[in-house]
Amino acid sequence: MKLLAVTVSVGAALLVMTTATSYAAGGDAVFKKSCASCHYTDGPAKEKTIADQLAKKGPELWYAGSKFQKAWLAAWLQDPKPIRALKYNSLTDKNKGDHPKSSAADAAALTDYLMGLTSPEVKAGVIKPATTPQAKQIFNKKMPCSGCHSFPSGGEVHGGLSGPSLVGAAKRLNPDWTYAYLANIKHFKPVRDMPDFASVLNPKELEAVAAYVATFE
Amino acid sequence: MSRFAMMATMVLGLALGVAGSAQADTKQVFDFYCAQCHGEKGDGKGVNVTKDFATDPRNFTNKADMEKRSDEDIRGVIKDGGPSISKSPLMPPWGATLSAADVDGLLAYIRKMCDCKGK
Numbered sequence: 019m020k021l022l023a024v025t026v027s028v029g030a031a032l033l034v035m036t037t038a039t040s041y042a043a044g045g046d047a048v049f050k051k052s053c054a055s056c057h058y059t060d061g062p063a064k065e066k067t068i069a070d071q072l073a074k075k076g077p078e079l080w081y082a083g084s085k086f087q088k089a090w091l092a093a094w095l096q097d098p099k100p101i102r103a104l105k106y107n108s109l110t111d112k113n114k115g116d117h118p119k120s121s122a123a124d125a126a127a128l129t130d131y132l133m134g135l136t137s138p139e140v141k142a143g144v145i146k147p148a149t150t151p152q153a154k155q156i157f158n159k160k161m162p163c164s165g166c167h168s169f170p171s172g173g174e175v176h177g178g179l180s181g182p183s184l185v186g187a188a189k190r191l192n193p194d195w196t197y198a199y200l201a202n203i204k205h206f207k208p209v210r211d212m213p214d215f216a217s218v219l220n221p222k223e224l225e226a227v228a229a230y231v232a233t234f235e
Numbered sequence: 236m237s238r239f240a241m242m243a244t245m246v247l248g249l250a251l252g253v254a255g256s257a258q259a260d261t262k263q264v265f266d267f268y269c270a271q272c273h274g275e276k277g278d279g280k281g282v283n284v285t286k287d288f289a290t291d292p293r294n295f296t297n298k299a300d301m302e303k304r305s306d307e308d309i310r311g312v313i314k315d316g317g318p319s320i321s322k323s324p325l326m327p328p329w330g331a332t333l334s335a336a337d338v339d340g341l342l343a344y345i346r347k348m349c350d351c352k353g354k
Contacts, residue, residue, distance in 0.1 A: 069263070176287045211267055
């Protein structure tokens with residue numbers, strides 16, 4: 019009798035597990051096979067030291083569903099253009115633009131899987147794209163953002179190279195994520211070569227900057 | 236080898252090991268955070284210094300410039316950014332990112348690069 023109960027519950031557990039796997043429609047499996055060697059997807063953040071960050075072969079994706087816009091992600095996976103001017107974790111080598119390309123079917127499955135990876139730190143629907151004199155002043159003058167990030171200005175690309183390019187951020191990044199990232203950077207990236215600005219800019223200023231970044235075409 | 240010599244060698248080895256690793260760590264901190272603009276050699280020629288960069292990042296190998304700065308100035312500018320010593324805001328405030336020990340390590344590392352003391 020006892021044995022039967024155990025068998026039944028193990029069977030039920032297996033059933034639940036299989037259903038859960040097939041629900042992910044393959045994106046999870048494709049990811050494990052083709053992507054997990056360079057990207058981790060089980061948060062929270064694992065990096066504790068500079069060495070941990072330097073050992074990574076690609077950016078962490080455990081909050082990809084909060085960070086990226088779905089349409090951008092699906093298109094980029096099929097035709098990945100460089101985001102960082104430099105090779106990941108390098109300050110000397112160029113980004114060769116050799117990110118693996120996915121087929122349309124794989125990209126769709128991967129997008130569904132990645133968009134399901136979200137962070138409760140990101141409040142939805144708060145930041146709307148907007149250019150304000152205050153945000154321009156902060157980004158270009160008061161704070162060093164433009165020293166490390168390239169960004170579009172007057173039809174040209176300006177700025178530094180060590181950070182990811184913010185050209186195209188309007189289509190790539192979720193503005194609510196950008197705000198959450200600026201406000202609580204340690205949650206997403208405990209170890210990174212971008213300073214923590216939450217103690218030098220107040221929440222209204224951070225909102226304005228996030229809204230401004232969201233206008234970068 | 237006498238017991239004393241053996242002990243002494245071990246202690247020395249340990250001390251060297253510790254000093255060696257502390258220095259390696261500071262180099263790693265410098266290369267990760269500061270080299271973006273100041274360059275790994277500290278000559279102010281980091282990868283961000285393009286034609287758009289509105290100022291020259293400090294060249295730490297310039298003894299004459301660097302000895303004008305006190306240790307307190309250097310600690311302050313690392314923590315609070317360029318404006319804290321009336322310099323460019325392109326030098327970011329790293330106070331919320333680096334520990335006090337990191338900042339002390341960087342100060343010593345920079346003083347080594349300039350081969351100078353603060354006045």
